[in-house]
Amino acid sequence: GQQxxxxxxxxxxxxxxxxxxxxxxxxxxxxxxxxxxxPGGHPVFLIxxxxxxxxxxxxxxxxxxxxxxxxxxxxxxxxxxxxxxTYFCAVPEYNQGGKLIFGQGTELSVKP
Amino acid sequence: GAVVSQxxxxxxxxxxxxxxxxxxxLDFQATTMFWYRQFPKQSLMLMATSNEGSKATYxxxxxxxxxxxxxASLTLSTLTVTSAHPEDSSFYICSASGGPAVRGYxxxxxRLTVT
Numbered sequence: 519g520q521q522x523x524x525x526x527x528x529x530x531x532x533x534x535x536x537x538x539x540x541x542x543x544x545x546x547x548x549x550x551x552x553x554x555x556x557p558g559g560h561p562v563f564l565i566x567x568x569x570x571x572x573x574x575x576x577x578x579x580x581x582x583x584x585x586x587x588x589x590x591x592x593x594x595x596x597x598x599x600x601x602x603x604t605y606f607c608a609v610p611e612y613n614q615g616g617k618l619i620f621g622q623g624t625e626l627s628v629k630p
Numbered sequence: 631g632a633v634v635s636q637x638x639x640x641x642x643x644x645x646x647x648x649x650x651x652x653x654x655x656l657d658f659q660a661t662t663m664f665w666y667r668q669f670p671k672q673s674l675m676l677m678a679t680s681n682e683g684s685k686a687t688y689x690x691x692x693x694x695x696x697x698x699x700x701x702a703s704l705t706l707s708t709l710t711v712t713s714a715h716p717e718d719s720s721f722y723i724c725s726a727s728g729g730p731a732v733r734g735y736x737x738x739x740x741r742l743t744v745t
Contacts, residue, residue, distance in 0.1 A: 551733060560723055560739040561674065606673060616662050616727030616734050620674045 520545065520611045524621030532629050537594040539624035541607035548610055550590045551618070552581060556603040564592075597628050633657055634726050636737035643714055643744055651709045651740045653724030659704035660726035664734060665697075668721040680707050704728075714744040 524541045531537055541550065549568045553561040565574055567583035567590060574581045578601075580593045594601055604623045611617040633656040643649050653663055662681050666674040678699050680686040686699035698710040707726075711718055721741050725734035 553736075560721075561736055563733065563736070566733055616725070617664060617676060617679055618674075618725070618734060619676070620666075623673050625671075 520619045522609050522621045528625045530627045540591045542589045546587050551608045553606045599628050632735045634735045634737040640741040648712045653707045655705045655726040661728040663707035664725040666723045716744045719744045
């Protein structure tokens with residue numbers, strides 16, 4: 519079945535530093551989604567990338583989808599304590615509409 | 631739009647008892663609902679896929695007789711954990727597809743603790 523590798527597993531940064539998490543797949547993806555889960559909370563949808571080479575921004579968050587549609591990244595500029603949480607990428611299982619396979623997640627902690 | 635609710639949000643039960651978790655799509659018809667399980671510090675793992683009016687499809691390693699799924703209507707799916715044991719303690723999250731965007735919509739999750 520579909521698999522996606524996400525790194526790093528943990529990232530500890532000083533407030534104001536940047537943060538990036540990466541997801542890689544061995545197969546071409548139709549799309550990739552990103553979620554944020556706060557401690558004790560549930561995953562919250564951030565964005566979906568569909569097009570090859572797509573770059574989308576949400577304030578300090580920049581999402582990229584690779585040209586080959588096999589990798590993606592989420593970059594946060596100048597982290598804040600409110601960015602704390604675990605960030606997951608998720609990809610659809612091939613031909614299983616709506617069924618998502620989640621990456622391992624990257625837990626971000628921000629030291630004020 | 632596209633709100634998914636889950637009930638209860640948390641539940642504590644004794645070992646050997648059964649617990650039912652409801653997942654509802656409040657403002658759209660969910661043709662398919664997905665049930666995920668998340669252990670502490672781990673990712674979400676898909677347990678099963680349920681389609682309205684048909685039997686659920688379970689992922690490898692998930693016991694269908696232990697985790698009973700019913701998708702009786704286009705807005706409601708239930709997951710029953712039968713004869714729960716402490717190792718079933720986890721965060722159970724549903725996702726419903728069929729909303730305005732081509733993606734799943736997640737419920738807020740149910741935290742199950744089995745004592």
